[in-house]
Amino acid sequence: MSDLRNDVGFLLTRASGLVVRATNAALSDLGLRVRQYSVLALADDSGEGIAQRDLAEELGLDPSQVVALVDELAAAGLVERRPSPTDRRPRLVVATPQGTQVRRRAASSAEGGVQRQMGDLSGEEQATLRGLLQRVVGGSVGRCRAGGELTE
Amino acid sequence: MSDLRNDVGFLLTRASGLVVRATNAALSDLGLRVRQYSVLALADDSGEGIAQRDLAEELGLDPSQVVALVDELAAAGLVERRPSPTDRRPRLVVATPQGTQVRRRAASSAEGGVQRQMGDLSGEEQATLRGLLQRVVGGSVGRCRAGGELTE
DNA sequence: TATTGTTATACTCTATAACTATA
DNA sequence: TATAGTTATAGAGTATAACAATA
Numbered sequence: 001m002s003d004l005r006n007d008v009g010f011l012l013t014r015a016s017g018l019v020v021r022a023t024n025a026a027l028s029d030l031g032l033r034v035r036q037y038s039v040l041a042l043a044d045d046s047g048e049g050i051a052q053r054d055l056a057e058e059l060g061l062d063p064s065q066v067v068a069l070v071d072e073l074a075a076a077g078l079v080e081r082r083p084s085p086t087d088r089r090p091r092l093v094v095a096t097p098q099g100t101q102v103r104r105r106a107a108s109s110a111e112g113g114v115q116r117q118m119g120d121l122s123g124e125e126q127a128t129l130r131g132l133l134q135r136v137v138g139g140s141v142g143r144c145r146a147g148g149e150l151t152e
Numbered sequence: 153m154s155d156l157r158n159d160v161g162f163l164l165t166r167a168s169g170l171v172v173r174a175t176n177a178a179l180s181d182l183g184l185r186v187r188q189y190s191v192l193a194l195a196d197d198s199g200e201g202i203a204q205r206d207l208a209e210e211l212g213l214d215p216s217q218v219v220a221l222v223d224e225l226a227a228a229g230l231v232e233r234r235p236s237p238t239d240r241r242p243r244l245v246v247a248t249p250q251g252t253q254v255r256r257r258a259a260s261s262a263e264g265g266v267q268r269q270m271g272d273l274s275g276e277e278q279a280t281l282r283g284l285l286q287r288v289v290g291g292s293v294g295r296c297r298a299g300g301e302l303t304e
Numbered sequence: 305t306a307t308t309g310t311t312a313t314a315c316t317c318t319a320t321a322a323c324t325a326t327a
Numbered sequence: 328t329a330t331a332g333t334t335a336t337a338g339a340g341t342a343t344a345a346c347a348a349t350a
Contacts, residue, residue, distance in 0.1 A: 003197070004190060004210070008278060009171045009266045011285035013186075014212050016168035017341090018289065019161045033316085034165075038156060045155070053331055058156070060166050062319070067333060089326045089331045114161045120287045126160060129284045133163035135272045136281075137170065169318090185339085205308060214342070219310060241308040241349050 019117045026113030030106050031076065035059075037106050039069045040095060043079045044103045049092025051084070078102055171269045178265030182258050183228065187211075189258050191221045192247060195231045196255045201244025203236070230254055 004010045023034045032040070038059055042050055052070060056063040070093055073079040078099035081091040095103060118126055156162045175186045184192070190211055194202055204222060208215040222245055225231040230251035233243040247255060270278055 004193065005286065006282060007266075008270065008282050008285070009175055009186070009262070010190060011282060011289060012164065012168040012171050015285050015288045016164040017212060019164050021341095023161055034161070035317085038162060041156065051331075052333095060169060061317095063332065064320085064334080065318075087327075087331090091332070110161070114159075117288060118160065120290060121284065125284060125287075128280065129288075130158060130160050130163060132273065132277060132281045132284075133160070133167050134157065135277075136167045136269060137163060138272060173318095187340085203308075204310095213340095215309065216311080216343090217341075239308090239350075243309070 015117075019114055022117050023110050023113040026109045026116075027106055030102055030109065032102075032106055034110070036069055036073055037103075037110060039066070039093070040073055040078055040099055040103050041107065043073075043093045044095035044100050046094070049082055049084075049094035051090040051092055053090065055093060073099070167269075171266055174269050175262050175265040178261045178268075179258055182254055182261065184254075184258055186262070188221055188225055189255075189262060191218070191245070192225055192230055192251055192255050193259070195225075195245045196247035196252050198246070201234055201236075201246035203242040203244055205242065207245060225251070 020034055023037075027033060027037055039055060042055055042058055050058075052066045053063055055061075055070075056066045059066070070079060070081065074081065077096055079093050079095050082094055084090045084092050121129065172186055175189075179185060179189055191207060194207055194210055202210075204218045205215055207213075207222075208218045211218070222231060222233065226233065229248055231245050231247050234246055236242045236244050273281065
């Protein structure tokens with residue numbers, strides 16, 4: 001009698017699906033999907049650039065998945081890959097000026113999409129949800145090493 | 153500066169991914185993935201059987217996706233499709249005795265998988281999370297019509 | 305006409321393995 | 328030997344459209 005509506009795992013999957021769908025719809029005007037947006041946001045926030053490996057760890061993706069995402073963003077002129085000054089292996093992903101601009105608009109659109117799903121929850125409740133989810137995610141969210149420095 | 157670790161949408165996706173992965177791993181011994189398990193659970197809970205269309209609505213899937221899931225469960229002998237006594241269009245999905253048995257073991261395994269990700273949260277906190285997620289999912293979770301009767 | 309199940313198709317996401325160049 | 332990036336591939340999940348049988 002373990003009703004699915006009381007199953008935290010099921011509810012997480014369902015809520016996540018709805019929010020991703022709403023966010024993708026909100027971002028479609030800008031030609032972005034939510035995964036690309038998250039890469040753009042991290043690149044934009046890391047002044048000097050962020051290594052793809054660190055992007056992968058931060059986003060919980062395999063490095064091989066990041067390649068395609070960065071390729072697409074680069075093709076759209078929103079990010080570029082720069083060599084690291086200290087190590088020739090990594091390629092630091094950094095937002096272009098256009099990328100920074102698009103990111104700003106995308107952040108606002110995405111926020112709108114999320115709120116369309118969160119509508120019922122007060123700000124305080126959303127903060128509670130955020131805190132609980134952060135603990136579920138817990139240690140699984142990697143520390144962000146951008147350009148070789150700890151930015152945590 | 154909208155750090156992803158404070159983004160509810162991102163956290164939902166991340167948490168959901170981790171829980172699904174843990175649950176799939178916990179269910180692999182039984183040859184089930186989490187989506188199949190959820191179909192089996194709904195079929196098992198609906199004594200007289202549940203129409204595939206209602207499964208789809210309950211799970212937030214397209215009816216066409218349900219076909220393959222039921223096919224797999226039926227091939228494994230865990231569910232079977234029965235005609236509805238009152239309408240020849242729908243096919244009511246019902247758990248076989250073996251399906252009921254497997255479902256019981258799967259429920260316990262899945263619970264263990266989820267708890268491995270939820271470990272940090274107390275029972276009360278999990279209940280809070282559950283309640284908040286139910287409101288995010290909100291009206292999007294369809295009412296379950298099994299065998300033509302409202303079972304909500 | 306509308307509904308149920310089904311097939312087909314395409315795209316996205318996830319998961320691995322192997323290769324290269326650099327360290 | 329280890330790390331960063333890349334390529335390739337296969338499987339799972341998501342999204343539509345169209346069709347047959349039935350209501």
